[in-house]
Amino acid sequence: MEEPVKRIPTLFEWAGGMPAFELLTEKFYQKVLQDPLLEPVFKHMSTEHQRHVAHFIAEVFGGPEMYSTEEGSHFRMIQKHLGKHLTEQHRQRWVALLLETADEISLPDDPEFRSAFVAYIEWGTRIAILNSNAETLEMNPEEPMPKWGWGVPGGPYLG
Ligand code: HEM
Numbered sequence: 535m536e537e538p539v540k541r542i543p544t545l546f547e548w549a550g551g552m553p554a555f556e557l558l559t560e561k562f563y564q565k566v567l568q569d570p571l572l573e574p575v576f577k578h579m580s581t582e583h584q585r586h587v588a589h590f591i592a593e594v595f596g597g598p599e600m601y602s603t604e605e606g607s608h609f610r611m612i613q614k615h616l617g618k619h620l621t622e623q624h625r626q627r628w629v630a631l632l633l634e635t636a637d638e639i640s641l642p643d644d645p646e647f648r649s650a651f652v653a654y655i656e657w658g659t660r661i662a663i664l665n666s667n668a669e670t671l672e673m674n675p676e677e678p679m680p681k682w683g684w685g686v687p688g689g690p691y692l693g
């Protein structure tokens with residue numbers, strides 16, 4: 535008899551669903567506000583910021599369309615970075631603290647998941663830095679949210 539085909543989970547599902555993303559950004563922004571380089575950048579952020587970023591990343595990873603339907607859009611997210619004049623040093627610290635937090639909250643650490651996770655974080659943060667050094671935005675406001683998948687490994691190792 536043929537083996538049933540195993541369904542490949544989304545990155546969102548594999549990470550642990552929305553509670554995992556909300557915990558990640560909650561702990562991450564606690565670190566950000568303790569960090570001498572990043573604290574001045576984020577000290578005026580809204581109280582909703584950490585949840586919005588969690589929902590944004592969750593949606594990119596195949597989760598529910600919470601950010602794009604209730605909280606913002608791809609266009610709005612890009613707009614939030616305009617004119618912030620972020621540097622490569624800011625970006626590297628942001629990435630380092632996020633990955634440190636991912637380990638602390640025990641986000642899955644299998645090679646397949648982490649390579650996809652890091653690839654998106656590298657891509658997203660580099661775009662954020664580029665946009666932060668622009669003052670205006672040439673972008674279709676209806677531009678859909680980015681979608682990220684498993685990349686070359688194609689999915690988690692399921693045995
Ligand atoms: C994958 C990378 C990133 C994602 C997905 C992301 C996502 C977001 C989102 C969704 C918002 C809007 C939050 C809201 O609606 O309240 C936002 C705002 C912002 N982001 Fe990012 N971001 C990324 C990288 C960065 C980096 C590297 C920095 C700086 C080191 C940064 C600095 C900011 C700042 C300063 C704001 C405005 C905060 C405020 O005053 O409300 N972001 N980001």
